[in-house]
Amino acid sequence: xxxxxxxxLQTTILVLVITGILALALGGYFGPISNVAGGxxxxxxxxxxxxFVAVQEFLTVPRDVASLRQENAQLxxxxxxxxxxxxELQQQVAETQSLAALVAFSRANPESTYKAAxxxxxxxxxxxxxxxxxxxxxDGIRRGMPxxxxxxxxxxxxxxxxxxxxxxLITDPASAVNVRLQNAETDAMLLGSVSGDVSLDMxxxxxxxxxxxxxxxxxxxxxxxxxxxxxxxxNVRKREADLFQQATLQPVVDFNRLNIVLVIVNFRPxxxxxLIPSLTP
Amino acid sequence: xxxxxxFPILLLVxxxxxxxxxxxxxxxxxxxxxxxxxxxxxxxxxxxxxxxWGIIGGLGMGFISGAPLWSILAGYLGVVGLARLVQRRVWxxxxxxxxxxxxxxxxxxxxxxxxxxxxxxxxxxVEATFSxxxxxxxxxxxxxxxxxxxxxxxxxxWLFYVERMx
Numbered sequence: 001x002x003x004x005x006x007x008x009l010q011t012t013i014l015v016l017v018i019t020g021i022l023a024l025a026l027g028g029y030f031g032p033i034s035n036v037a038g039g040x041x042x043x044x045x046x047x048x049x050x051x052f053v054a055v056q057e058f059l060t061v062p063r064d065v066a067s068l069r070q071e072n073a074q075l076x077x078x079x080x081x082x083x084x085x086x087x088e089l090q091q092q093v094a095e096t097q098s099l100a101a102l103v104a105f106s107r108a109n110p111e112s113t114y115k116a117a118x119x120x121x122x123x124x125x126x127x128x129x130x131x132x133x134x135x136x137x138x139d140g141i142r143r144g145m146p147x148x149x150x151x152x153x154x155x156x157x158x159x160x161x162x163x164x165x166x167x168x169l170i171t172d173p174a175s176a177v178n179v180r181l182q183n184a185e186t187d188a189m190l191l192g193s194v195s196g197d198v199s200l201d202m203x204x205x206x207x208x209x210x211x212x213x214x215x216x217x218x219x220x221x222x223x224x225x226x227x228x229x230x231x232x233x234x235n236v237r238k239r240e241a242d243l244f245q246q247a248t249l250q251p252v253v254d255f256n257r258l259n260i261v262l263v264i265v266n267f268r269p270x271x272x273x274x275l276i277p278s279l280t281p
Numbered sequence: 282x283x284x285x286x287x288f289p290i291l292l293l294v295x296x297x298x299x300x301x302x303x304x305x306x307x308x309x310x311x312x313x314x315x316x317x318x319x320x321x322x323x324x325x326x327x328x329x330x331x332x333x334w335g336i337i338g339g340l341g342m343g344f345i346s347g348a349p350l351w352s353i354l355a356g357y358l359g360v361v362g363l364a365r366l367v368q369r370r371v372w373x374x375x376x377x378x379x380x381x382x383x384x385x386x387x388x389x390x391x392x393x394x395x396x397x398x399x400x401x402x403x404x405x406x407v408e409a410t411f412s413x414x415x416x417x418x419x420x421x422x423x424x425x426x427x428x429x430x431x432x433x434x435x436x437x438x439w440l441f442y443v444e445r446m447x
Contacts, residue, residue: 121299125346125353126310126414127394127405132299132345158347166347174403194405195309195413 098150098260105150106262112225113266115139117147119258120164129172129196131155131258136163144223144269147261152229152252153177153217154261156269165263170230171196171255179230180218184209187218188247190230196255200233203245209236215249222270284330286440291338294318299345310417312425315342316360316390320382320426321433323364324375327441335361352397356390363389375434376427383426384419391415 024030099116106114115135123130135141137160147154147167155169170177175192179200186209189202203209213233219226231251238245298314305311315338323331339357343350364382395410 122303123346124295124298124303124315124342125348125394126306126418127391127398127410128347130347168347173405174398194410
């Protein structure tokens with residue numbers, strides 16, 4: 001039997017082979033082979049790398065979604081909190097503007113003494129146009145006192161309890177206010193209706209009334225002080241057969257958006273009913 | 282003793298009526314929460330005390346409203362009476378009974394209030410009043426009839442529960 005070659009011989013052969021391969025490689029003899037092998041290797045690595053990244057994303061994305069959802073919920077909560085703050089601030093701004101306008105109005109009309117009140121409700125019956133305010137007898141409010149805003153006439157106090165009062169609006173179907181048309185210099189009667197619209201009646205046929213004419217309280221009858229702004233004439237109905245002209249009115253006050261009103265507390269209505277002659281003998 | 286709860290509950294209903302429902306208008310009409318509450322309550326088979334609730338609610342509503350007290354009280358007591366009557370007749374279909382009481386009760390309360398205002402000197406055209414106030418109110422009340430009945434039924438079950446000896 002042949003003896004296997006010794007270790008030193010094997011090492012020498014291996015070194016010679018490697019050296020030869022390196023010499024051939026450095027000499028450029030392995031270029032085409034290394035290109036093919038390198039390309040295959042790069043392709044294989046790219047394939048593995050792509051799959052690995054895909055698997056890694058697959059395993060890690062759910063965790064990201066959860067964290068994103070949590071972050072999203074936090075942001076949403078923050079947004080809703082900020083929106084609430086914005087609404088509160090807007091309400092405060094609106095209230096401040098209303099109060100500033102009311103203060104300006106009271107300063108511009110120093111002949112009257114005012115008591116500010118917040119509207120806390122409306123009449124529970126749809127037939128009536130009343131509001132409920134948060135000041136009452138304890139605040140010096142009495143029945144019959146006129147109620148205004150900085151824009152104009154609202155109505156008058158109809159009933160009072162200790163800490164609240166009910167105000168009959170000029171739009172109420174039972175309301176009747178003596179008014180004066182400034183341009184035509186004539187008196188008329190302002191009437192409410194079940195729909196909340198107001199109209200003018202008892203306008204003399206002799207006068208000329210134009211749309212846009214300003215209407216103020218006349219003070220006749222003692223129910224309201226004179227010269228409170230009420231509204232403007234929208235259109236006029238004049239028929240020869242009628243005793244009086246009629247007109248529809250656009251009130252200056254938006255009765256659907258009443259929030260804060262002023263009660264004129266130094267006005268005492270005059271009860272003229274004893275002076276009205278009775279129909280019965 | 283359970284009937285003492287009528288005061289806070291009816292107070293809450295009246296506050297909601299005056300502060301919220303009265304501002305949510307359709308034309309000139311709006312929901313009548315007291316009517317819906319009394320109708321739902323009175324349709325319970327054991328609601329013999331519903332008359333008391335009707336009186337308390339009617340008085341409260343009359344106190345807040347500018348309409349004559351007697352007309353409002355009569356209207357709501359009419360609703361309770363109608364509901365008790367209907368409950369005996371169509372007790373097997375409570376929702377139908379609720380619709381019936383809401384429909385007829387709205388007309389009853391509005392008719393009563395209209396007559397009261399007319400007698401006190403407030404002139405209102407019938408046709409305009411019906412189309413601008415009553416019809417929209419009727420529509421809203423009919424829409425709210427089912428949710429109101431559902432809410433009030435649980436309260437009525439608790440209030441008018443009767444133990445029977447076997």
